[in-house]
Amino acid sequence: MTSSIASAQPIIEVRKLKKLFKIRSGFLSGIMGKEKFVHAVDGVTLDIFKGEVLSLVGESGCGKTTLSRLILRLLQPTEGTITFNGQDLFTANKDEMRKMRTQIQAVFQDPYASLDPKKTIHQVVSEPLIVNGLNKDRKQTSARVNAALASVGLNPPRSFVTKFPYELSGGQRQRVAVARAIVIDPIFIVADEPVSMLDVSIRAEILTLILNLRQRLNLTYLFITHDLAVARYVSDRMAVMYLGKVMEVGPAEDICMKPVHPYTRALLSALPTADPRKHHHEVKIKGEVPDAVDIPTGCRFQPRCLYATEKCREEPMLVEVEKDHYAACHLKNESV
Amino acid sequence: MLNVDGLRVHYKTGQGLLKAVDGVSFSLQKGEIVGIVGESGCGKTTVALSLVRLLPPVARILGGKVMLHDNNILTATEEQMRLVRWRKISMIFQGALNSLNPVLPVKEQIAEAIEAHEHLSEKELDERIDGLFKAVGLDVSRKNNFPHEFSGGMKQRVMIAMALACNPEIVIADEPTTALDLIVQYQILELIRDLRRKLQLSMILITHDLSVVAEICDKVVIMYAGKVVECGEICQIFEKPKHPYTRALIWSIPKMESEKTELHFISGSMPDLTGEVPACRFFGRCPHGQRICGEVEPPVENVEPNHVTSCHFWRETAK
Numbered sequence: 001m002t003s004s005i006a007s008a009q010p011i012i013e014v015r016k017l018k019k020l021f022k023i024r025s026g027f028l029s030g031i032m033g034k035e036k037f038v039h040a041v042d043g044v045t046l047d048i049f050k051g052e053v054l055s056l057v058g059e060s061g062c063g064k065t066t067l068s069r070l071i072l073r074l075l076q077p078t079e080g081t082i083t084f085n086g087q088d089l090f091t092a093n094k095d096e097m098r099k100m101r102t103q104i105q106a107v108f109q110d111p112y113a114s115l116d117p118k119k120t121i122h123q124v125v126s127e128p129l130i131v132n133g134l135n136k137d138r139k140q141t142s143a144r145v146n147a148a149l150a151s152v153g154l155n156p157p158r159s160f161v162t163k164f165p166y167e168l169s170g171g172q173r174q175r176v177a178v179a180r181a182i183v184i185d186p187i188f189i190v191a192d193e194p195v196s197m198l199d200v201s202i203r204a205e206i207l208t209l210i211l212n213l214r215q216r217l218n219l220t221y222l223f224i225t226h227d228l229a230v231a232r233y234v235s236d237r238m239a240v241m242y243l244g245k246v247m248e249v250g251p252a253e254d255i256c257m258k259p260v261h262p263y264t265r266a267l268l269s270a271l272p273t274a275d276p277r278k279h280h281h282e283v284k285i286k287g288e289v290p291d292a293v294d295i296p297t298g299c300r301f302q303p304r305c306l307y308a309t310e311k312c313r314e315e316p317m318l319v320e321v322e323k324d325h326y327a328a329c330h331l332k333n334e335s336v
Numbered sequence: 337m338l339n340v341d342g343l344r345v346h347y348k349t350g351q352g353l354l355k356a357v358d359g360v361s362f363s364l365q366k367g368e369i370v371g372i373v374g375e376s377g378c379g380k381t382t383v384a385l386s387l388v389r390l391l392p393p394v395a396r397i398l399g400g401k402v403m404l405h406d407n408n409i410l411t412a413t414e415e416q417m418r419l420v421r422w423r424k425i426s427m428i429f430q431g432a433l434n435s436l437n438p439v440l441p442v443k444e445q446i447a448e449a450i451e452a453h454e455h456l457s458e459k460e461l462d463e464r465i466d467g468l469f470k471a472v473g474l475d476v477s478r479k480n481n482f483p484h485e486f487s488g489g490m491k492q493r494v495m496i497a498m499a500l501a502c503n504p505e506i507v508i509a510d511e512p513t514t515a516l517d518l519i520v521q522y523q524i525l526e527l528i529r530d531l532r533r534k535l536q537l538s539m540i541l542i543t544h545d546l547s548v549v550a551e552i553c554d555k556v557v558i559m560y561a562g563k564v565v566e567c568g569e570i571c572q573i574f575e576k577p578k579h580p581y582t583r584a585l586i587w588s589i590p591k592m593e594s595e596k597t598e599l600h601f602i603s604g605s606m607p608d609l610t611g612e613v614p615a616c617r618f619f620g621r622c623p624h625g626q627r628i629c630g631e632v633e634p635p636v637e638n639v640e641p642n643h644v645t646s647c648h649f650w651r652e653t654a655k
Contacts, residue, residue, distance in 0.1 A: 059517035169605040199375040200544065204588045204601035226517065229590035233599060256592065270522035272547035274589045276570040283522050288487050 011188055011220050012048040012071060017041055017080035019066050023293065038292045040066040042244030043080075045318070048188075048222055053214060055223040055231040055252070057267075058241035061292060064224050067241070068190050071222065072106055073097075084188070102132050105181035109193040111173035115165040121176055122161035125149065128184040148183040151216070152176070152209060171202035178209065182217060192224045207234055228271055232256045237324075240264045243292055243300045246318060250325030260327040263301050299330065307331055337538060338364040338387070338425075338506060343400035343410075345382050345391065351610040356382045358562040359400070361636075362555075364506065369532060369539040371549035371570075373585070374559035377606055380542045381430065383559075384508050386410070387540070388425055389417050404506075422453045426499040430510040430542075433491035436483040442494050443479040449501045468497040471534075473527060489520035496527065500535075508540045513548060525552055546585055550574060555642075558582050561606050561617035564636075568643030578639050578650040580622050616648070624653045 020037040041063045048054045056064045069075045071082055073089055082089045084100055092100060105128070108114040115124050125145045126135065135141045142161075149157035152175040165173055174194060181189055191210065195203040211234060213219060225231050231238055232252050239249040240263065248261040259265045266285035287304045290296060296303050298313040305312070311330040318326040345357040357379040364370050372380045385391045387402055389409060402409040404424060412420065429435070437445055446465050450456065456464065469476045472493040483491060492512060499507050512528075513521040529552055531537050541553060549556050549570070556573050558566045558581065566579040577583045587600035604621040607613045614620060619629040626649070634648045647653070 059519065171605065200546070200588050201375060201584060201602040202605075204590075204599035205603065207599065208601065228518070229592050232592065233590040267518055268592070270519045271592055272521075272525070272545070272551045273593060274547040274550050274574070274586065274591065275593070276550045276574050278593075283519060285519060288489065288520075289517075 009050045010047040011050045011085060012046075012222070013081075013083045014044055014046040014048075014067075014071070015081045015083075017044045017067070017070060017082060018078045019063075019070055019075060020078045036293050039244045039295050040292060041070065041077075042295065044241075044244070044246055046239060046246060046249065048220060049237075050220055051214075051218065052236040053211070053221040053223050053234050054237045054239060055225055055235035056239050056241060057225055057228055057231045059226060059267075059289060061243075061289060062241040063244040063292075064241050065192060068106075068192050068222060068224050072104065072190055098132070102128075102134075102184050103187050105184065105186040105189050107174075107177050107181050107189060107191040107194045110197050111170055111177050112165075112197070114177055115173055117165055119164070120161065121149070121154075121163050121165070121168075124165070124176060125161075125180045125183050128180060132184060134184065144183055145179075148179040149176075151182060151213065152179045154179065169202075170198050171205060174198060174202075174206050175209065178206075178213070182213060182219075185217075187218065188220045188222070190222045190224070193226070194223075195230060196225065196227065203230070210234065228256070228267060240267065243289065243295060245300060245328065247301065247329070248325075248327040249318070250322070250327075254322065254325045258322070258325075260321050260325070261301075261329045262305050262307055262331070264327075299328075301329075337366050337405065339401070339403040340383070340387070341401045341403070343383065343386060343402060344398040345379075345386055346396050346398055347392075348394045348396065349610060354610045355562050355613065356395075356609060357386070360557075360559070360562075360564050361400075362557045362564065362567055364538050364540060366505075366538055367532065367536045368555065369528075369541055369553045371541045371543060371553035371556040372559060373543060373546055373549055373556055375544060375606065377561075377609075378559040379562040380559050381510055384427065384510050384540065384542050387508060388421055388427055390421075390427075418453075422449065422502045422504060424504055425506045425508065426502065426504040428495050428499045428507065428509040428512050431515065432495050433488060433515065436491060436494065438483055441480045441482055442486070446494070446498050446501055449498050453502050464501070468500055471500065471531065472497045487520075488516055489523060492516060492520075492524055493527065496524075496531075500531070500537075506538045506540065508542070510542045511544070512541070514543070514545070521548075528552055546589055558585070561613065562609055563617050563646065564644075565618065565647070566643075566645040568639070568645075572640065572643045576639075576643075576654070578643075578645040578654045579618075579647045580624055580653060581618050582645075583654075616646075618647075624649050 019041040020039055023036050023038055044067060058064050070077055122145055125148055126141050129135045129141055146157035149160055154160045154175055195206050223234055235252045238252045238255045240247045242263050248264045259268055266283050269281050270283045284306050285304050299316050302308040302312040316328045316330045318328045321327050341361045343357055343360045347354040347356050360383055374380050397410055443465055447461055465479060466476050469479055474493050513524050553570050555569055557564055560581050566582045577586055584600055584602045590599060602621050614630045615633040616629040619625045628648055634646045636644050636646045639645055
């Protein structure tokens with residue numbers, strides 16, 4: 001888990017990205033022009049460097065999944081751009097897009113829902129090859145499927161290809177989902193809560209697999225999780241999101257050990273410690289996450305922040321507080 | 337106060353009898369919080385449902401005793417159970433925050449729970465509900481609101497209020513914080529701690545998350561494939577775990593406070609409980625397994641006061 005693997009070359013560049021979802025409102029407010037929007041992603045600028053695991057953490061509704069869906073081009077942004085290896089994802093032509101599609105793959109949260117129950121494991125894993133027109137030679141397809149299954153530790157592949165998902169355990173299913181993602185030799189994988197549905201004893205196994213594949217296949221990951229301990233374990237860098245914005249981003253160890261933003265601090269202190277003798281420290285936060293429709297003005301964390309001052313009526317920018325460590329807070333290290 | 341002894345519950349399924357709970361024993365004292373921990377399918381929810389006798393029709397209670405004070409719950413009549421449920425033992429069901437009736441104000445729903453068990457005047461009922469709202473940290477002025485007007489954390493507070501509605505001695509909470517965000521989870525755990533202190537409440541907390549157990553429980557029961565593999569006081573379990581499964585569970589939690597360490601995992605998966613199961617259920621996944629483990633069921637042994645485990649080799653393997 002060394003950050004030395006990561007280079008300084010960004011593979012994904014997200015710039016001022018916004019995604020608003022219109023919500024249905026009454027007829028009157030409709031004609032009065034008072035449309036309401038959910039600000040799911042509300043101005044995110046973020047780089048993902050080649051070879052790194054960047055984890056995106058935050059509570060439900062903070063926009064982490066929307067951001068990942070934009071990167072996968074499953075959604076169109078309202079504003080802003082995303083480039084992949086220097087190429088704009090949303091203006092790419094068909095050919096460029098086809099190529100990019102083979103380079104970006106995804107692993108989803110629920111291995112019980114993400115695998116088609118009527119397909120054999122061979123059919124599941126070979127699907128990316130088929131939809132991308134890479135299944136010219138049946139023998140070669142088989143070989144690639146088997147190699148992918150072997151890479152994720154489903155050995156011998158022969159005994160798995162004819163099985164159906166229901167015959168596999170949760171951990172094995174998630175391995176199949178990973179095999180499906182790597183069969184096409186991608187360079188970038190979006191993993192959206194890949195272990196949160198799994199039992200603790202299996203979790204570590206899948207995380208280890210994900211890290212091993214990164215090294216072996218030169219992969220870059222965007223790892224989405226609500227679990228800070230998992231994020232610390234897998235990632236080189238961490239980005240903390242709150243209400244559609246990145247509040248803090250930096251090396252994972254720095255974020256966990258020397259958090260700057262009051263929100264990150266609150267999140268970390270709310271984490272249960274697996275140590276019965278540790279007395280719980282106070283979590284310094286008030287209230288609940290506001291609705292993403294009416295985003296607080298100024299710093300969006302200000303209504304819940306115990307340290308908020310006059311300054312916080314103005315929206316803070318992400319600024320470097322230490323090497324490679326950025327936080328969007330006026331207070332930075334001062335009184336927090 | 338509550339004593340579970342040798343509880344066995346099997347389910348009739350298309351594939352044969354599923355030995356969901358196969359000899360589970362533990363006890364709960366007044367004012368104590370006991371955690372039942374294990375992976376999905378280990379039988380922890382079945383244990384909880386047996387305590388209030390709300391098992392699905394395919395379940396058969398084959399043996400054991402559940403003594404609440406001096407009465408065996410397993411042999412009580414349905415009529416007697418009605419007096420036990422909610423007044424003596426209440427339950428917060430898993431995922432219950434989504435089972436609130438969407439078209440009824442929460443106040444009515446809590447009132448419903450109370451009226452099913454007690455006869456109170458309108459005024460008494462109102463006072464009781466106000467008291468409950470205060471106890472769980474909800475704004476009394478919101479009692480006429482509908483469930484959709486509450487956040488997840490607040491809904492869980494409503495569920496806790498409902499469980500406390502008839503002043504029970506024991507509350508069973510099945511995964512009460514699993515669907516909640518980190519900060520909300522922390523707030524709910526604080527609330528539980530607070531209620532225990534104020535009301536001398538006894539609780540059984542069912543969860544898959546050992547770190548939640550470390551936060552608020554006094555004792556913990558570790559279950560694996562229908563059996564208790566280890567049971568003891570919280571510090572005993574975390575500091576001197578004796579069963580290889582307990583150790584593996586503890587080591588598989590990524591730590592936040594200490595240096596980053598390698599994560600451990602348990603390869604393989606839980607045995608299918610409908611078929612033949614090895615004598616020690618953990619045999620096959622256990623790094624210390626020997627022939628005897630597949631043939632002879634390990635006895636439940638006392639490790640130290642209040643600490644039992646069930647492993648042939650706990651003396652040799654525990655560091």
